[in-house]
Amino acid sequence: MEPAQPTHNEQQRLIALHDLGILDTGHEDRFERIVRVAAYVSECPMVAISLIDEERQWFKAKRGLAVNQTGRSESICGHAIHQLDPLIVHDTRQDPRFADNPLVTGDPYIRFYAGFPFSLDSEHLLGTLCVIDHHPRELTEACQRALLDLAKIVEHELVMTQQNVIDSLTGVFNRRGFYREITSYLTDDVVIESQHTLLHFDVRQLQGINHRYGKYAGDKVLIEFAACLTDVFDDVGWIGRLEGCEFAVLLIQQDVDAVEAQLERFYLRLCRRLSSDRYPFVYSVGLAHFTQIDETVTLETMLLDATSNVRPYPVPIEHQGIG
Known part of the structure; x- marks a missing residue:
C-alpha cells in the first residue's frame, strides 16, 4: 500500500x-x-x-x-x-x-x-x-x-461557513447571511421577478421548553423547525434564522395560492415530525406579498409588513412533541 x-x-x-x-x-x-x-x-x-x-x-x-x-x-x-x-x-x-x-x-x-x-x-x-x-x-x-x-x-x-453567514445550529443562513443575500438580490438591477413573499416565523414558548426540559430540548425544536423550512421552501427562496426563535423566508415567483399551499405543507410536515417528545409548541407566521420591487422595498420594510399580518399555527395536542 x-x-x-x-x-x-x-x-x-x-x-x-x-x-x-x-x-x-x-x-x-x-x-x-x-x-x-x-x-x-x-x-x-x-x-x-x-x-x-x-x-x-x-x-x-x-x-x-x-x-x-x-x-x-x-x-x-x-x-x-x-x-x-x-x-x-x-x-x-x-x-x-x-x-x-x-x-x-x-x-x-x-x-x-x-x-x-x-x-x-x-x-x-x-x-x-x-x-x-x-x-x-x-x-x-x-x-x-x-x-x-x-x-x-x-x-x-x-x-458561507468561512464568512460566518451560516447559523451553526440549524444550517440555514444566520441574520448576517440572510440580510446580505436578500439585500444583494433586491439591489440587483436585473431583478425581473414580479412576485415576492416575505414570511416571518416566530417559534413561541421556547423559553418555557428550555426551562422545563433543558436547552437541548429547545435546540432540538429549532433544528426540526429549520429542517422543515428547508424541506418545503429551499427550492423557491432563501431561508434565514434572524434571532433565537425567529426565522424568515423570502419566496420568489410564488402566487398567493402557492404560498398558502406551502404553508399548509410546512404545517403538516412539522406535525408529522413532532411525535415523540411532548413539548408544548406553538408558532406564528406573518406574511407580506410584493408585486413590484423598487428603491422603497428593503428587507426591513418587508419584515415590517409581514409582522403586521400574523396568524397563529397551534400544533394539535396529539402532535405536540419533537421527534
Missing part, C-alpha cells in the same frame, strides 16, 4: 481547514442533500464529503458507509487532495497504490473510487466529494461534470 502523504502546503491547508470550525460538527441538511444527489447521478452505493485532517479523513456527510472517519494514511481521498483534477480509479485491485489497501481488501471493499477535490481558494485542497462502488466501473462524461458541479457547491457552502 502507498500511504497518503502530506501535501506540499500542508500547514497552510490545515490552518484553513481548522479555521472553518466544521470538523466533528453534526448533521447538516445542506451537505446531506449534496450527498444524496451525488449518489443519484453516479448510481454509486457509497458517497461521502470527506475532509482530510492531520491523521484522519472525516466524513461531514455520507451515504452507504458505516463509519464516520478512517485513518488518513489508508484514505484514497488523501491521495486525491494532491491534485486539482478529479482522481478516478476504475479498479483499485489493478492500481499498485491501492491494491493491498485495507479499505480495498476489507470493509468497505472499495473497487471503484472517484474523488472530486474542493477548496476555498483553488490552492489548499481540504477534501473531496467522493463516490465509491464495490465493483470496477466507469463514469460518463455527463456524470463527471455533474459531480464537479456538486463539488463546487460544497465549496460554496464552505465559503
Whole structure:
C-alpha cells in the first residue's frame, strides 16, 4: 500500500481547514442533500464529503458507509487532495497504490473510487466529494461534470461557513447571511421577478421548553423547525434564522395560492415530525406579498409588513412533541 502523504502546503491547508470550525460538527441538511444527489447521478452505493485532517479523513456527510472517519494514511481521498483534477480509479485491485489497501481488501471493499477535490481558494485542497462502488466501473462524461458541479457547491457552502453567514445550529443562513443575500438580490438591477413573499416565523414558548426540559430540548425544536423550512421552501427562496426563535423566508415567483399551499405543507410536515417528545409548541407566521420591487422595498420594510399580518399555527395536542 502507498500511504497518503502530506501535501506540499500542508500547514497552510490545515490552518484553513481548522479555521472553518466544521470538523466533528453534526448533521447538516445542506451537505446531506449534496450527498444524496451525488449518489443519484453516479448510481454509486457509497458517497461521502470527506475532509482530510492531520491523521484522519472525516466524513461531514455520507451515504452507504458505516463509519464516520478512517485513518488518513489508508484514505484514497488523501491521495486525491494532491491534485486539482478529479482522481478516478476504475479498479483499485489493478492500481499498485491501492491494491493491498485495507479499505480495498476489507470493509468497505472499495473497487471503484472517484474523488472530486474542493477548496476555498483553488490552492489548499481540504477534501473531496467522493463516490465509491464495490465493483470496477466507469463514469460518463455527463456524470463527471455533474459531480464537479456538486463539488463546487460544497465549496460554496464552505465559503458561507468561512464568512460566518451560516447559523451553526440549524444550517440555514444566520441574520448576517440572510440580510446580505436578500439585500444583494433586491439591489440587483436585473431583478425581473414580479412576485415576492416575505414570511416571518416566530417559534413561541421556547423559553418555557428550555426551562422545563433543558436547552437541548429547545435546540432540538429549532433544528426540526429549520429542517422543515428547508424541506418545503429551499427550492423557491432563501431561508434565514434572524434571532433565537425567529426565522424568515423570502419566496420568489410564488402566487398567493402557492404560498398558502406551502404553508399548509410546512404545517403538516412539522406535525408529522413532532411525535415523540411532548413539548408544548406553538408558532406564528406573518406574511407580506410584493408585486413590484423598487428603491422603497428593503428587507426591513418587508419584515415590517409581514409582522403586521400574523396568524397563529397551534400544533394539535396529539402532535405536540419533537421527534
